[in-house]
Amino acid sequence: GAVVSQHPSRVICKSGTSVKIECRSLDFQATTMFWYRQFPKQSLMLMATSNEGSKATYEQGVEKDKFLINHASLTLSTLTVTSAHPEDSSFYICSARLAGHTVETQYFGPGTRLLVL
Amino acid sequence: GQNIDQPTEMTATEGAIVQINCTYQTSGFNGLFWYQQHAGEAPTFLSYNVLDGLEEKGRFSSFLSRSKGYSYLLLKELQMKDSASYLCAARTDSWGKLQFGAGTQVVVTP
Numbered sequence: 001g002a003v004v005s006q007h008p009s010r011v012i013c014k015s016g017t018s019v020k021i022e023c024r025s026l027d028f029q030a031t032t033m034f035w036y037r038q039f040p041k042q043s044l045m046l047m048a049t050s051n052e053g054s055k056a057t058y059e060q061g062v063e064k065d066k067f068l069i070n071h072a073s074l075t076l077s078t079l080t081v082t083s084a085h086p087e088d089s090s091f092y093i094c095s096a097r098l099a100g101h102t103v104e105t106q107y108f109g110p111g112t113r114l115l116v117l
Numbered sequence: 118g119q120n121i122d123q124p125t126e127m128t129a130t131e132g133a134i135v136q137i138n139c140t141y142q143t144s145g146f147n148g149l150f151w152y153q154q155h156a157g158e159a160p161t162f163l164s165y166n167v168l169d170g171l172e173e174k175g176r177f178s179s180f181l182s183r184s185k186g187y188s189y190l191l192l193k194e195l196q197m198k199d200s201a202s203y204l205c206a207a208r209t210d211s212w213g214k215l216q217f218g219a220g221t222q223v224v225v226t227p
Binding site: 043110111 | 150161214215219
């Protein structure tokens, strides 16, 4: 299947700092990427939809000024957690949508585990 | 509102068959995905149904009934490596937004 990468895979930071997570589709162009957050033993919760060249659409309850999303190209979207706090510690996963005439699926990146101290 | 329900956990023995049911009520619907997720890893794509009926792919099959808001994932000839969480997700808009269920933890025993 198609490959989506995320970097970094794991990050530990101090409270108050900002962390940038990159999501790349390696072998296909993704006009739409999605950012999810997953707390332990819970399912994925969609944070925002990222469309190339336009502003991201955030889900209810997700602060757009805290979680900055940039989708600068068809293969790269970034999520920046600004002024991170311990409650932001979570597993952040991106997905990229592969769409075509007969194909519709989303491929997930390997995830980024964020720990804020 | 949006609601996607699936059982929390299911246990089955190696070689057996397990069926994971998923019911959904969403404001928009454009298809139903099933993903497998091992602990600490990202989900991997298993199947996508947009039309009613059964889609078979090797040991895994997925069924959809749009009129009933119902889907199931059938896992045949269970193997130990199939122990994982299985996520049901409804695509709720044309952009591909997914609403996930809480996941069903499948435990395969020898």
